[in-house]
Amino acid sequence: MTAPAAVIVLSGKRKSGKDYVASVVQNRLGADMCCIFRLSGPLKYQYAKEHNLDFDRLLDASEYKEKYRMDMIRWGEERRTEDPSFFCRLATQGEGSDRPVWIVSDARRLSDLQYFHSNFRKQVITVRVTADEDVRKARGYVFTKGVDDVESECGLDIGVEWDVVITNNNEARKFEEQITYLVNQVQARLRN
Numbered sequence: 374m375t376a377p378a379a380v381i382v383l384s385g386k387r388k389s390g391k392d393y394v395a396s397v398v399q400n401r402l403g404a405d406m407c408c409i410f411r412l413s414g415p416l417k418y419q420y421a422k423e424h425n426l427d428f429d430r431l432l433d434a435s436e437y438k439e440k441y442r443m444d445m446i447r448w449g450e451e452r453r454t455e456d457p458s459f460f461c462r463l464a465t466q467g468e469g470s471d472r473p474v475w476i477v478s479d480a481r482r483l484s485d486l487q488y489f490h491s492n493f494r495k496q497v498i499t500v501r502v503t504a505d506e507d508v509r510k511a512r513g514y515v516f517t518k519g520v521d522d523v524e525s526e527c528g529l530d531i532g533v534e535w536d537v538v539i540t541n542n543n544e545a546r547k548f549e550e551q552i553t554y555l556v557n558q559v560q561a562r563l564r565n
């Protein structure tokens with residue numbers, strides 16, 4: 374495997390816009406340069422297989438995914454307890470891993486950040502995507518006990534110094550400036 378030049382690790386609460394930011398950044402850098410990896414990808418794949426569910430429907434921002442979220446969290450925790458880097462490793466193998474920029478769209482736990490920091494110390498750019506609660510609600514967020522008050526959503530709320538913070542509150546100009554700052558950070562690493 375060729376090591377990537379930059380690894381963007383995104384974190385943020387449900388409906389803050391992690392996937393949206395990942396695709397905006399990918400479009401800016403070009404799909405040939407850049408690959409989006411979701412830690413929840415291999416988790417959902419294996420969970421769907423074991424529970425006879427529709428993997429594709431677990432991938433989009435749908436009610437179907439929300440129906441199974443709590444149980445997927447529980448199931449994923451069991452795997453992570455055995456091996457904290459299990460999903461980080463699986464998610465970043467395979468198609469796209471030869472591209473120079475990786476975007477990991479969904480870090481949730483300190484163990485996720487530790488994995489990327491220890492394997493890609495110089496390349497990592499950590500990014501927190503934030504949005505106000507009313508904005509997240511307008512995008513479909515509804516507080517759910519057992520989901521929004523557990524590590525899956527709160528594990529990185531405090532104690533992390535993010536390299537970049539992107540505020541995604543439907544303020545196009547501010548959003549654009551922050552994306553440009555992030556893209557510049559990536560380009561600096563591509564030049565090194």
Ligand SMILES: Nc1ncnc2c1ncn2[C@@H]1O[C@H](COP(=O)(O)OP(=O)(O)O)[C@@H](O)[C@H]1O
Nearest residue numbers: 385386387388389390391392393394434512541
């Ligand atoms: N800046 C934005 N402009 C327009 N739509 C957005 C923006 N940010 C997020 N959205 C939309 O809000 C919804 C939730 O965003 P998403 O990226 O799926 O959030 P997350 O991955 O954090 O749960 C999606 O339908 C997405 O397209």
Ligand SMILES: C[C@@](O)(CCOP(=O)(O)OP(=O)(O)O)CC(=O)O
Nearest residue numbers: 386387388413416445446449479525
């Ligand atoms: C069980 C999960 O992997 C489900 C994650 O699904 P998405 O990554 O699609 O979630 P959002 O972007 O927050 O809506 C969460 C976990 O704790 O691993």
